[in-house]
Amino acid sequence: MTNGSHTTHIFASGVWDDNPGLVQLLGLCPLLAVTTTLVNGLSLGLATMMVLGMSNLLVSASRRWIRSEIRIPMYVLIIASLVTCVELVFKAYFPALDRSLGIFIPLIVTNCTVVARAEVFASRNPVVPSVVDGLSMGLGFALLLTAIGTFRELLGGGTVFAHLDMLFGGEPFRGLMIADGGFLLALLPPGAFFSLALAVAAKNALDHRRRQHVGAIARQSMP
Amino acid sequence: MTEPSAWKSGVTLALLAAVCTALVALTWHLTAPRIAENEQAALERSLTPTLEDLLYDNNLTESEIVIPPPHELPGKEPVRVYRVWSGEQPVAAVFIVEEPGGYAGPIRLLVAVRYSGELTGVQVLAHRETPGLGDQIEPAKSDWLQQFVDASLSDPPRERWRVRRDGGSFDQITGATVTTRAVVRAVRLTLLYFEAHRDEIFAAEPNREAAE
Numbered sequence: 128m129t130n131g132s133h134t135t136h137i138f139a140s141g142v143w144d145d146n147p148g149l150v151q152l153l154g155l156c157p158l159l160a161v162t163t164t165l166v167n168g169l170s171l172g173l174a175t176m177m178v179l180g181m182s183n184l185l186v187s188a189s190r191r192w193i194r195s196e197i198r199i200p201m202y203v204l205i206i207a208s209l210v211t212c213v214e215l216v217f218k219a220y221f222p223a224l225d226r227s228l229g230i231f232i233p234l235i236v237t238n239c240t241v242v243a244r245a246e247v248f249a250s251r252n253p254v255v256p257s258v259v260d261g262l263s264m265g266l267g268f269a270l271l272l273t274a275i276g277t278f279r280e281l282l283g284g285g286t287v288f289a290h291l292d293m294l295f296g297g298e299p300f301r302g303l304m305i306a307d308g309g310f311l312l313a314l315l316p317p318g319a320f321f322s323l324a325l326a327v328a329a330k331n332a333l334d335h336r337r338r339q340h341v342g343a344i345a346r347q348s349m350p
Numbered sequence: 351m352t353e354p355s356a357w358k359s360g361v362t363l364a365l366l367a368a369v370c371t372a373l374v375a376l377t378w379h380l381t382a383p384r385i386a387e388n389e390q391a392a393l394e395r396s397l398t399p400t401l402e403d404l405l406y407d408n409n410l411t412e413s414e415i416v417i418p419p420p421h422e423l424p425g426k427e428p429v430r431v432y433r434v435w436s437g438e439q440p441v442a443a444v445f446i447v448e449e450p451g452g453y454a455g456p457i458r459l460l461v462a463v464r465y466s467g468e469l470t471g472v473q474v475l476a477h478r479e480t481p482g483l484g485d486q487i488e489p490a491k492s493d494w495l496q497q498f499v500d501a502s503l504s505d506p507p508r509e510r511w512r513v514r515r516d517g518g519s520f521d522q523i524t525g526a527t528v529t530t531r532a533v534v535r536a537v538r539l540t541l542l543y544f545e546a547h548r549d550e551i552f553a554a555e556p557n558r559e560a561a562e
Contacts, residue, residue, distance in 0.1 A: 197363055
């Protein structure tokens with residue numbers, strides 16, 4: 128396998144095949160709690176992605192000194208420091224988002240995806256693939272959070288892109304009004320579970336169709 | 351005998367801890383001034399809307415005093431008060447109170463009272479009420495908070511400072527009686543406190559921390 132296709136493979140695995148939220152079902156606590164709007168989902172997704180990329184970088188770079196009996200404390204130390212840094216950066220540059228996401232930024236420490244990638248991938252692979260893996264897994268998680276956030280915001284409040292100013296600055300933005308009012312259940316915790324279930328089901332259905340399609344082509348090409 | 355590998359593990363962890371601490375310290379050093387600036391700006395943004403119609407000339411953040419518990423205000427936390435003057439004339443006081451009786455946790459309120467005892471407004475600074483029900487107290491979602499503007503302990507009379515369901519004068523929000531009851535209670539307690547301690551509040555020295 129050439130290096131290029133290896134990178135593609137890692138990327139596809141993080142974003143789709145082994146998506147931390149859709150397939151591994153990791154990090155569900157933030158996923159269910161913050162995805163009431165597109166902006167919240169996207170922001171926590173980006174923060175998680177930053178932490179994942181950097182933690183994989185540091186774990187991979189220090190993997191020669193990591194002793195197996197103390198590896199978990201080492202991961203925790205690295206991840207906790209990085210999350211604290213990300214939290215400070217949010218407080219300094221995106222104060223509105225920091226208030227909106229609240230405790231869920233510090234809680235990235237407890238997102239199992241981060242420790243899982245450190246243990247499964249970064250501690251056994253060179254720096255570059257590890258960073259690609261961290262960013263891809265983070266991107267997969269961020270895309271899922273954004274998708275669920277968009278879905279719940281649209282269904283629950285009838286808007287999209289509300290409070291976009293919290294991420295990009297500028298005037299307070301109430302969002303694009305698609306419908307007046309909405310289906311409240313989507314914003315409540317059960318709505319989060321339903322949305323995630325729909326997302327997992329949609330992914331499985333797409334994969335199923337793709338497999339059938341590939342199977343059909345394979346059968347056709349047989350002599 | 352100590353195991354050499356245990357020593358090695360300990361030293362590795364200690365070194366890593368030092369590196370990580372340095373990383374956090376550096377980030378903190380780079381972001382601290384901006385964070386302080388943001389907090390200041392956020393405070394001013396939340397204070398000014400309730401004071402729009404008033405004439406005043408003092409720096410609000412420098413006028414901060416902290417009322418330590420126990421006090422008769424809502425909650426058991428220290429309460430911050432910002433005093434508003436026009437020259438030597440006291441104009442209003444702004445209380446930041448935390449009402450513990452919300453449906454899903456404390457509700458942080460900003461209560462602005464004129465020297466004469468009428469409210470200039472009430473703002474919700476933070477809450478965790480149910481979306482679609484309790485969150486209707488937010489000014490962006492309904493004008494429920496508007497009914498406090500110009501209200502005082504004599505208008506409506508103090509025994510009518512309850513929601514309608516409890517025989518009072520304030521509208522509740524359907525499906526959010528607990529939330530609205532808590533807010534009305536917090537505002538009433540704050541007004542009672544202001545009535546009893548008004549002159550002390552305006553005579554108090556600003557606390558040093560805020561002035562720095």
